[in-house]
Amino acid sequence: MKAPLGWFVHARSGDKGGDANLGLWVAHDGVPTDTTAERYDARVAWLLDLVTPDFVRTLLPEAAALEVEVFALPNLGGVNVVLHGLLGQGVAASTRFDPQAKGLGEWARSRYVEIPEDLGGTP
């Protein structure tokens, strides 16, 4: 089914100089509420497999031309993504709409992706 990535994935984003940092991880206690331990594990495996640099560049077209790195953190149920140069010269110099990438994670969560039915829970 097509659903927002944020259906069961949390995010936090921020800046380091001109790079944006984006953490994505599977919710432990969020919505939907039918999360079992087994389903949590399956969601983590799916997310770790899904998020590649190319996936990020497609999910966030503003990063299409950027170097993107993805670091798996299975112990935290997710990935850390670095989008190099998204913020230009850094917070004070950036003319970007969101120069500190505070909202980047919420934008990413609002993007629609194909989620396997057996992971999605009951909308």
Add this chain to the structure above:
Amino acid sequence: MTETRPLRIGNCSGFYGDRLSAMREMLEGGQGGQGGQSLDVLTGDYLAELTMLILGRDQLRDPALGYARTFVRQLEDCLGLALEQGVKIVSNAGGLNPAGLAARIGEIASPQGLSPKVAYVDGDDVRSAAFPGALTANAYLGGFGIAAALASGADVVVTGRVTDASLVVGPAVWWHGWSPTAYDELAGAVAAGHVLECGCQATGGNFSGFRLVPNPAQPLGFPLAEVSDDGSSVITKHEGTGGVVSLDTVTAQLMYEVQSTAYLGPDVTTRLDTIELSEDGPNRVRISGVRGVEPPGQLKVGVTVLGGHRNSVDFVLTGLDVEEKAAWVRAQLEAQLTAASVSWSLGSLPPPDADTEEGSSTVLRCTVQDPSPEPVGRAFSSAAVELALASYPGFTMTAPPGSGTPYGVYRAEYVDRSTVKQAVHHADGSCEVIP
């Protein structure tokens, strides 16, 4: 100090401008009754990358400044309470001028009849040594200077640029007596410090699971950690405060502002892929299993330079032909501008037949930058304002453009440790160099 019980360490600031009342809340929240948990140390982080620029500009105007002035206001209110409770205060509010801040604390203490032992840590400023053209250049120091200050009996320790996590690492080193090669313990403290450093971001702030945060009108409590002598910790908050500490709020903060699976720091490289989280009761999350390895040979330096001057204006475009309206005002304004850089962004196009004026409108932003102030100052604002009756139908701006503001550019550099002479200036006037 050979205590073995966990160090109870709180945070009352995640940035310069955070909730002013948080210092008092964290001290009072630990007083008996209501199951409150007393603190041993209260920390505050005031130094974002951007903050060094702000302090650098402050100091250009007045060399006696360069520290976080809100911290002084907080101490004016709370120093007596902290001393009475025996809670140590540790903060990087010294910014570019920790010596000046330490002196200022003495000035506010004596009228209250207080005589705290104030120590400060410096040596982070490597501008003259390595980056003479910069506005600011500060190495990110570790926690051992803070630990030495506390070991000598300081009640208040203020520093310049230390890593945010050092504010927890230093007190934990002091409390547990860890050696510089106790990498796993140090890495555990870094993890706890990284969770605490952004204040309410550990307790439900800026959290994508916000719908589960209880009682939306109650201010979020600030976080605290109980750091054990093996480096493991429990993240929690004072009982009865707002917000929530959960696996997800702690994960959120561990994922924040990291750039790899290895979190490089001056005291230890923390292996983020070894962190284990578990629930430890309501609003309590345990961090364990954290492994550390030897830190890099060089220290990171945050360098800021004055980049130039900038200004912007937001034009409101309403109704039909929004793109053509944008194109016209853009052509008109650009013909008048001399700024080195001019950039435009147009918001979402309004839907047809919108049933409110706001819904029928969007914003066109013009941002200008230039090495000198004039092209982005009056030359820019006047050019925009003079179009008011001479441009697209429905011309209005969200606000008249102001005078331009200077901006800085931040970059990370690296220096050998020998470039940096970290020193602790104890309350008795003696100075101790930290290797």
